Amino acid sequence: MNNDLINKKDIYFPSFSGSNNNLISLLNKTSQIICDWFSNAEKYGPLNFDEEFKCLMPDQNGNSPEDLFSEIEALISNSFNPVHPGSLAHLDPPPLILSILGDLIAAGLNNNLLAYELSPSITHLEESLFKWFSKKIGFSDFSGGIASSGGTLSNLNALIAARNYAGLSSDPNAVFLISEEAHSSFIKFTKIMGLNDNNLIKVRTDNEGCMDLKHLKKIIKECASKNKKIFSIVATLGTTIRGALDPIEGIWDICKKNNIWLHIDGSIGGIFALTNIPINGLKNIHCANSITINPQKILGITKTSSLLLVSNIDDLKNTFSTGLPYISSKNNVIDRGELGLQGSRPAEVIKLWLGLRFLGMTGIEDILKSSINKKVFFEKNLSSKKYEIYSGPLHIITFLPKGMNKMESNSWTQINRNKLLKNNFMLSRPKFKGKYFLRAVMGNYNTSESHIGDLLNILNSTG
Numbered sequence: 001m002n003n004d005l006i007n008k009k010d011i012y013f014p015s016f017s018g019s020n021n022n023l024i025s026l027l028n029k030t031s032q033i034i035c036d037w038f039s040n041a042e043k044y045g046p047l048n049f050d051e052e053f054k055c056l057m058p059d060q061n062g063n064s065p066e067d068l069f070s071e072i073e074a075l076i077s078n079s080f081n082p083v084h085p086g087s088l089a090h091l092d093p094p095p096l097i098l099s100i101l102g103d104l105i106a107a108g109l110n111n112n113l114l115a116y117e118l119s120p121s122i123t124h125l126e127e128s129l130f131k132w133f134s135k136k137i138g139f140s141d142f143s144g145g146i147a148s149s150g151g152t153l154s155n156l157n158a159l160i161a162a163r164n165y166a167g168l169s170s171d172p173n174a175v176f177l178i179s180e181e182a183h184s185s186f187i188k189f190t191k192i193m194g195l196n197d198n199n200l201i202k203v204r205t206d207n208e209g210c211m212d213l214k215h216l217k218k219i220i221k222e223c224a225s226k227n228k229k230i231f232s233i234v235a236t237l238g239t240t241i242r243g244a245l246d247p248i249e250g251i252w253d254i255c256k257k258n259n260i261w262l263h264i265d266g267s268i269g270g271i272f273a274l275t276n277i278p279i280n281g282l283k284n285i286h287c288a289n290s291i292t293i294n295p296q297k298i299l300g301i302t303k304t305s306s307l308l309l310v311s312n313i314d315d316l317k318n319t320f321s322t323g324l325p326y327i328s329s330k331n332n333v334i335d336r337g338e339l340g341l342q343g344s345r346p347a348e349v350i351k352l353w354l355g356l357r358f359l360g361m362t363g364i365e366d367i368l369k370s371s372i373n374k375k376v377f378f379e380k381n382l383s384s385k386k387y388e389i390y391s392g393p394l395h396i397i398t399f400l401p402k403g404m405n406k407m408e409s410n411s412w413t414q415i416n417r418n419k420l421l422k423n424n425f426m427l428s429r430p431k432f433k434g435k436y437f438l439r440a441v442m443g444n445y446n447t448s449e450s451h452i453g454d455l456l457n458i459l460n461s462t463g
């Protein structure tokens with residue numbers, strides 16, 4: 001047998017009795033590469049992608065870890081770098097250090113949140129942490145939740161539960177309502193849920209980007225007259241383009257009167273409700289039936305980390321439980337795979353738990369407050385004579401020179417996004433109200449006021 005193969009076989013899997021020295025040295029080497037990449041962020045900028053970059057595919061004999069390390073380095077050095085202070089494009093902040101450790105632990109444990117017998121301690125952890133979240137936002141003892149891979153899936157779990165709760169799972173007249181500034185993924189749900197465009201109704205927003213309650217009431221009347229049955233109204237707590245908050249209390253009044261499930265898409269803003277940061281519109285979210293919160297989007301819990309919390313955990317169980325015929329279940333413990341769409345699921349909750357345990361409420365508040373303060377500083381100093389500016393109370397701001405039409409906005413945003421990238425600032429370029437804009441998301445803890453000052457100098461002097 002060839003020697004390479006013998007060496008490789010030694011490190012297929014962790015040893016159950018030996019020293020695991022091979023694994024330790026590979027982990028050390030990997031840590032070094034990742035840390036070097038962080039340390040060199042300033043040199044290479046937020047986006048350092050070589051268009052010629054290619055990955056080799058698996059071959060007959062496999063490769064030694066030594067060979068693979070050069071490929072790993074190429075992959076890493078061609079990645080988007082969220083640690084760079086100019087990374088301000090999206091809701092993808094730097095990874096929290098304790099959360100990186102959590103990911104490593106989850107990979108090492110390779111437990112499965114499908115079932116208690118495959119993840120006993122972590123099943124307890126997820127259940128307890130989600131209860132903690134539920135209590136923090138004011139839900140009762142009946143509440144709980146389930147994690148999933150991102151906000152899209154959390155929202156989908158919620159809407160499927162809402163439709164089941166309304167007894168409309170196979171009714172073609174079942175509809176749900178969102179605001180016209182809600183996230184684009186809601187359009188996907190109609191396809192997945194066996195619905196079509198007519199089953200999704202968009203409510204107008206006001207000048208601040210918040211759901212217009214008058215229009216909502218009008219739609220509810222129209223639905224009643226056309227025999228359309230509303231199974232959920234979705235309020236967004238932090239819209240994607242400008243961080244607007246829909247008026248939860250007003251929407252809740254309407255839901256209560258009409259016996260409609262209120263879902264809050266708090267993928268962006270929900271996490272702020274854990275803190276005492278004074279933001280109008282974040283109180284009383286406990287009136288909702290369900291709420292999505294995405295700690296991956298601002299706290300830096302590594303992807304993915306998304307929670308769906310429900311006021312009554314039985315609503316998830318009644319919707320998704322099928323029984324798991326190949327699993328030995330335990331009395332009084334719900335196998336987590338019975339509470340949502342996903343079956344096998346990694347122990348992602350570890351990185352959330354470790355991150356929050358490390359930060360504590362003070363650390364959480366510090367990160368969130370700093371993002372708002374940076375946005376306020378940026379907004380105050382971005383020329384309002386020159387720019388049309390859209391921004392709600394959160395950390396997102398979207399802008400475009402005044403008076404541009406669609407074509408002009410298209411070229412201006414392309415030219416200036418590239419110009420900013422050359423200066424190591426990465427902003428996004430969303431389409432909004434029929435035009436293109438630039439958008440800055442101030443959720444990067446590494447970005448200082450002096451960095452923002454440099455960004456403002458470019459924007460305020462740009463033609």
Ligand SMILES: Cc1ncc(COP(=O)(O)O)c(C=O)c1O
Nearest residue numbers: 150151152183238239240265267
């Ligand atoms: C308001 C809102 N909801 C839902 C989502 C979807 O979240 P994810 O990308 O984690 O699936 C996003 C994504 O940015 C969002 O901004």
